[in-house]
Amino acid sequence: xxxxxxxxxxxxxxxxxxxxxxxxxxxxxxxxxxxxxxxxxxxxxxxxxxxxxxxxxxxxxxxxxxxxxxxxxxxxxxxxxxxxxxxxxxxxxxxxxxxxxxxxxxxxxxxxxxxxxxxxxxxxxxxxxxxxxxxxxxxxxxxxxxxxxxxxxxxxxxxxxxxxxxxxxxxxxxxxxxxxxxxxxxxxxxxxxxxxxxxxxxxxxxxxxxxxxxxxxxxxxxxxxxxxxxxxxxxxxxxxxxxxxxxxxxxxxxxxxxxxxxx
Amino acid sequence: xxxxxxxxxxxxxxxxxxxxxxxxxxxxxxxxxxxxxxxxxxxxxxxxxxxxxxxxxxxxxxxxxxxxxxxxxxxxxxxxxxxxxxxxxxxxxxxxxxxxxxxxxxxxxxxxxxxxxxxxxxxxxxxxxxxxxxxxxxxxxxxxxxxxxxxxxxxxxxxxxxxxxxxxxxxxxxxxxxxxxxxxxxxxxxxxxxxxxxxxxxxxxxxxxxxxxxxxxxxxxxxxxxxxxxxxxxxxxxxxxxxxxxxxxxxxxxxxxxxxxxxxxxxxxxxxxxxxxxxxxxxxxxxxxxxxxxxxxxxxxxxxxxxxxx
Numbered sequence: 349x350x351x352x353x354x355x356x357x358x359x360x361x362x363x364x365x366x367x368x369x370x371x372x373x374x375x376x377x378x379x380x381x382x383x384x385x386x387x388x389x390x391x392x393x394x395x396x397x398x399x400x401x402x403x404x405x406x407x408x409x410x411x412x413x414x415x416x417x418x419x420x421x422x423x424x425x426x427x428x429x430x431x432x433x434x435x436x437x438x439x440x441x442x443x444x445x446x447x448x449x450x451x452x453x454x455x456x457x458x459x460x461x462x463x464x465x466x467x468x469x470x471x472x473x474x475x476x477x478x479x480x481x482x483x484x485x486x487x488x489x490x491x492x493x494x495x496x497x498x499x500x501x502x503x504x505x506x507x508x509x510x511x512x513x514x515x516x517x518x519x520x521x522x523x524x525x526x527x528x529x530x531x532x533x534x535x536x537x538x539x540x541x542x543x544x545x546x547x548x549x550x551x552x553x554x555x556x557x558x559x560x561x562x563x564x565x566x567x568x569x570x571x572x573x574x575x576x577x578x579x580x581x582x583x584x585x586x587x588x589x590x591x592x593x594x595x596x597x598x599x600x601x602x603x604x605x606x607x608x609x610x611x
Numbered sequence: 612x613x614x615x616x617x618x619x620x621x622x623x624x625x626x627x628x629x630x631x632x633x634x635x636x637x638x639x640x641x642x643x644x645x646x647x648x649x650x651x652x653x654x655x656x657x658x659x660x661x662x663x664x665x666x667x668x669x670x671x672x673x674x675x676x677x678x679x680x681x682x683x684x685x686x687x688x689x690x691x692x693x694x695x696x697x698x699x700x701x702x703x704x705x706x707x708x709x710x711x712x713x714x715x716x717x718x719x720x721x722x723x724x725x726x727x728x729x730x731x732x733x734x735x736x737x738x739x740x741x742x743x744x745x746x747x748x749x750x751x752x753x754x755x756x757x758x759x760x761x762x763x764x765x766x767x768x769x770x771x772x773x774x775x776x777x778x779x780x781x782x783x784x785x786x787x788x789x790x791x792x793x794x795x796x797x798x799x800x801x802x803x804x805x806x807x808x809x810x811x812x813x814x815x816x817x818x819x820x821x822x823x824x825x826x827x828x829x830x831x832x833x834x835x836x837x838x839x840x841x842x843x844x845x846x847x848x849x850x851x852x853x854x855x856x857x858x859x860x861x862x863x864x865x866x867x868x869x870x871x872x873x874x875x876x877x878x879x880x881x882x883x884x885x886x887x888x889x890x891x892x893x894x895x896x897x898x899x900x901x902x903x904x905x906x907x908x909x910x911x912x913x914x915x916x917x918x919x920x921x
Contacts, residue, residue: 363729366726366731367727367729370726374712374715374719377719378712446710447710449687450685450687450710451710452687452703520633521633522634522635526634605687605689608682608687610629
């Protein structure tokens with residue numbers, strides 16, 4: 349039974365591997381079409397973003413925070429990955445509605461391919477991030493490998509949230525405006541440029557409701573303080589990623605053949 | 612060997628306040644209880660089966676449920692009742708050029724479409740040149756897709772779907788693509804691949820196309836199956852008569868009657884044409900100068916009664 353299921357999955361994976369790679373390459377091209385800077389743009393854009401933040405906020409928060417550049421960059425790095433991945437994920441079904449309503453292919457492929465291109469983008473920015481850490485005098489050690497864990501969790505969560513949003517977007521087009529608003533709120537709630545230790549312990553705990561903050565905090569803890577967070581903290585992260593992924597899968601399963609009516 | 616089999620298939624389709632409705636409108640409609648989603652049977656009790664090498668023509672006026680049925684056969688919609696069984700890979704030919712990406716090159720689009728139809732990279736590598744040369748796009752391979760004319764785009768779509776040799780091919784109003792020369796070529800290609808034992812399904816509003824290509828016909832009207840038969844001539848005659856009189860046949864006898872009426876109508880038309888030509892001929896011979904009038908007379912005779920000249 350289980351063996352058959354796995355065999356089936358592997359067969360399906362093989363069948364769609366080529367399609368998947370074609371979709372990923374298409375997404376890359378769509379993203380960088382007609383930009384002279386091409387791939388570099390994806391590195392340059394978060395750097396410029398960082399520069400603005402640095403200029404604006406150093407005066408207010410920078411003096412009391414050690415390694416403020418790294419502190420800021422940790423926040424923008426994670427936040428921009430989350431934003432890009434979920435916003436593109438949200439559009440993945442609608443953008444391909446002509447294909448989906450004519451050819452029977454698994455719908456999640458379109459979402460996954462968007463997520464892969466966002467992840468590659470994130471990897472590029474991450475390498476610049478490490479370069480900045482080096483310049484900022486951060487100590488590099490084997491503990492840095494722990495960062496793989498939050499990245500995996502975040503990637504899974506992005507897929508889950510992308511699934512939820514892309515389904516909602518098919519049903520209600522104006523979800524994009526709400527989500528944009530929500531993202532602005534989330535950015536301010538994620539302590540990207542300020543510190544949370546000035547708040548009361550209760551308020552500080554409230555920040556943990558925000559999964560993006562949880563990831564940002566993990567990054568800062570490992571990179572700046574050289575401390576790997578506790579086991580329950582890891583558990584919380586895993587919970588968030590699996591929670592959103594499960595909801596996403598349930599929605600896709602339930603509405604798999606319903607989407608066609610809404611295109 | 613049966614490749615497609617539909618047994619008592621019923622498909623429900625939804626419309627109403629589903630498409631592009633804003634959240635605000637949705638909430639208002641929910642509160643005022645005017646939110647309505649209509650569910651209706653787009654197909655009821657459809658029964659047919661196709662053997663390897665069959666070409667099915669699906670006919671019926673707009674809203675008959677033709678496209679919905681094809682969607683169910685490709686697996687995009689799930690039938691609410693009955694079962695659909697298919698054997699082998701299915702290539703659904705999209706409407707003209709939809710689903711291509713305008714900013715990618717012709718080559719990239721070919722591979723993407725091939726991948727969507729379920730083929731491997733090796734297979735496409737092998738078939739690529741053949742696809743391009745059939746679509747007559749050798750000089751456009753690295754042009755971006757938006758530079759192509761719409762005729763070229765549909766030629767490419769057709770070539771990809773046909774040359775990758777699926778087991779079942781689904782054509783939804785797409786055979787009338789390209790200019791006259793390509794139309795002939797694509798028609799020949801269709802006949803060729805059907806000869807190889809591919810099962811085909813064709814939705815078309817062109818009766819002559821169905822007569823020419825299909826060996827079975829399924830007639831739908833408002834989701835109901837009017838007839839399924841391999842007597843293409845009879846069904847198409849009846850269908851064309853139906854298009855004129857709008858009288859829906861209730862049983863086989865009605866179909867035969869409709870078909871006879873159509874034949875009669877055609878005969879009358881032929882007679883009428885012959886009569887008017889004869890009058891023309893007479894007029895020319897009475898009034899004209901000798902040489903040109905004889906030439907004109909011969910032309911008319913050649914067209915209408917070639918046996919007289921032989």
